Amino acid sequence: xxxxxxxxxxxxxxxxxxxxxxxxxxxxxxxxxxxxxxxxxxxxxxxxxxxxxxxxxxxxxxxxxxxxxxxxxxxxxxxxxxxxxxxxxxxxxxxxxxxxxxxxxxxxxxxxxxxxxxxxxxxxxxxxxxxxxxxxxxxxxxxxxxxxxxxxxxxxxxxxxxxxxxxxxxxxxxxxxxxxxxxxxxxxxxxxxxxxxxxxxxxxxxxxxxxxxxxxxxxxxxxxxxxxxxxxxxxxxxx
Numbered sequence: 001x002x003x004x005x006x007x008x009x010x011x012x013x014x015x016x017x018x019x020x021x022x023x024x025x026x027x028x029x030x031x032x033x034x035x036x037x038x039x040x041x042x043x044x045x046x047x048x049x050x051x052x053x054x055x056x057x058x059x060x061x062x063x064x065x066x067x068x069x070x071x072x073x074x075x076x077x078x079x080x081x082x083x084x085x086x087x088x089x090x091x092x093x094x095x096x097x098x099x100x101x102x103x104x105x106x107x108x109x110x111x112x113x114x115x116x117x118x119x120x121x122x123x124x125x126x127x128x129x130x131x132x133x134x135x136x137x138x139x140x141x142x143x144x145x146x147x148x149x150x151x152x153x154x155x156x157x158x159x160x161x162x163x164x165x166x167x168x169x170x171x172x173x174x175x176x177x178x179x180x181x182x183x184x185x186x187x188x189x190x191x192x193x194x195x196x197x198x199x200x201x202x203x204x205x206x207x208x209x210x211x212x213x214x215x216x217x218x219x220x221x222x223x224x225x226x227x228x229x230x231x232x233x234x235x236x237x238x239x
């Protein structure tokens with residue numbers, strides 16, 4: 001995806017995020033000249049923060065005045081295939097959110113991400129209800145999921161969404177109609193049950209990577225623009 005033309009002057013700045021003793025990860029802070037919000041953006045399970053989709057969505061959001069803080073999970077930072085144990089993943093999410101809160105300087109703070117990264121952010125947000133003594137994501141105004149992975153491909157189920165009822169934050173779900181990791185017939189009732197704090201935006205013809213086939217009559221760039229507009233519009237509505 002090439003997406004929306006980047007905002008002039010919107011260039012990523014390298015950051016380091018301290019997670020725990022001996023554990024640090026890299027991050028990229030991208031802010032437009034007059035940012036009105038910051039989105040702490042986690043990557044998917046199989047691709048890091050520099051993946052073209054991550055770069056495109058960050059640049060697109062910058063054109064709407066939304067900065068992004070992209071970051072790595074430790075396994076991706078060190079080139080490992082095996083995903084870190086969940087406690088380490090959640091600790092990384094919380095450390096990234098803390099870094100994002102400092103960078104936001106009082107502006108609205110969003111969190112979430114692509115697929116696995118978004119789901120793990122919601123797990124961190126449900127922390128106090130999942131495990132005693134686990135801190136919440138303080139200061140976060142809402143969660144944005146870029147393709148919530150409701151179930152493995154070909155294995156429909158809803159157990160990955162059980163914790164969402166414990167998330168006391170507004171949530172935006174951006175889901176493609178061809179997403180094999182989220183059967184909309186299963187996801188839509190979940191979102192309805194969450195009530196006013198959840199919004200589902202369906203992206204026609206898009207798969208889990210938000211790619212569209214040529215025969216759909218749409219382009220990946222058009223889908224990217226729709227994603228960016230959906231996030232910006234949801235943020236404005238919440239404000």
